[in-house]
Amino acid sequence: MARDEELRLIARARRGHADAFRLLVDAYKERLFAFVWRMVRDHHEAEDIAQSAFVKAHEALDSYSEKWAFSTWLFTIAYRLCVNHLRRKKALTGDVDFDRVGGTDADVRETVANTEEARRLRALIWAAVDELSPPQKSAVLLFYREAKSCEEIGRILEMPTVTVKSHLHRARARLRAALSEELREGWTELEFFGESRYA
Amino acid sequence: MNCSECEQLFDAYLDGQLTGSLRLEFDAHRLRCRHCQQTLAMLETVGNVIASDEPTPDLSLDFTERVLADVARPARRLRINRRVAVVGALALQAAAVLLLVLLVNTRESAPRTATDFSTLWNVAGQPADPGEEALKAWIVRRIEDRAWEMHAAGVSLATDLSEMRRYMHRYANTLLPDELRKSAQNVSVNPVLGLLEVVVPGETAEAETVAPPTVDGIYSI
Secondary structure (H helix, E strand, O other), rough: OOOHHHHHHHHHHHHHHHHHHHHHHHHHHHHHHHHHHHHHOOHHHHHHHHHHHHHHHHHHHOOOOOOOOOOHHHHHHHHHHHHHHHHHHHHOOOOOOOHHOOOOOOOOOOOOOOOHHHHHHHHHHHHHHHHOHHHHHHHHHHHHHOOOOOOHHHHHOOHHHHOOOOOHHHHHHHHHHHHHHHHHOHHHOOOOOOOOOOO | OOHHHHHHHHHHHHOOOOOHHHHHHHHHHHHHHHHHHHHHHHHHHHHHHHOOOOEOOOOOHHHHHHHHHHOOOOHHHHHHHHHHHHHHHHHHHHHHHHHHHHHHHHHOEEOOOOOOOOHHOOOOOOOOOOOHHHHHHHHHHHHHHHHHHHOOOOOOHHHHHHHHHHHHHHHHHHOOOOHHHHHHHHHOHHHHHHHHHHHHOOOOOOOOOOOOOOOOOOOOO
């Protein structure tokens, strides 16, 4: 959605136009849900949290500043709700349920990997991501999946940019350590679908 | 550039912030160092998987409708919580006033000091007069402080009323005539109304099943 169109919808939503807010919800619901689901790892809870995030965003529309992207502000709300939810559930043990990682859930769409080796690697990577702390995991998801800058991530996670970079650094170090045993000849020959951020 | 120096630049490279001559040196090392090539390739692969791989559950088809329905619904829950808090606060204020009435009108003299609520009932036979205004201020302040302590601790104000009841049981059983013991039963049904019965004894509805505590069951002050 173009920025000027988004601002127009926000202005109309502030004035009480439900159709404008509906378009905003439809524009961001998939991305927001994916982020929340990666954080809490439960389909129904993720939907509830994403739903609450939109409701709270609507209630606080008057406080939204055009200085930031709407998605940045929305993800800030969702992140707070995720953290509160995780604290309540005390789901911070770092235990990983491999049945729920890497797309093996029954209700998860299967993505295509061209080899069994690639599927295994994908499962390992997501298992390692799930073992990250919430700030590290959030920083990784927002950086790679949402293409947010470190400054925007700092805004969402309510921390300085330098702290975000520290979290990314530590997350990469942990991911590297978790996957180090897989480092071998021919690593660069593995193929994955999707465009590289570094292309 | 050696491997250690190159690894220190991994984050800057992956963040897209490595430029200029430093980037050239970084690339030159990477081209000839197998170890750094593999490590960097692994980190890039991790980033690619996280960025591109989307094995997520399907969002419910009615998600948007549910959001809009929630948005249209008024914030009733928040208003109810606030109403309970206001009613609770008013009940505590009323309890403080009634307690003051009891102290001022039913006792011939007040204790010499009133630094502790429990000591008010232990100072038997030692008449003292701290002054009505001081006593009023102390009672209201003490109850208000306690309410805020419990609020800050996340405790429901209803719990405070229950604690008030326990105080009143001790009071009713240690200082009031026997006929007022029965009035204290009403405290267990409705603390505020029960407090009224203790303060202003009179005809009351029969209390429900709770029996008045025996002397042995009373906590010592």
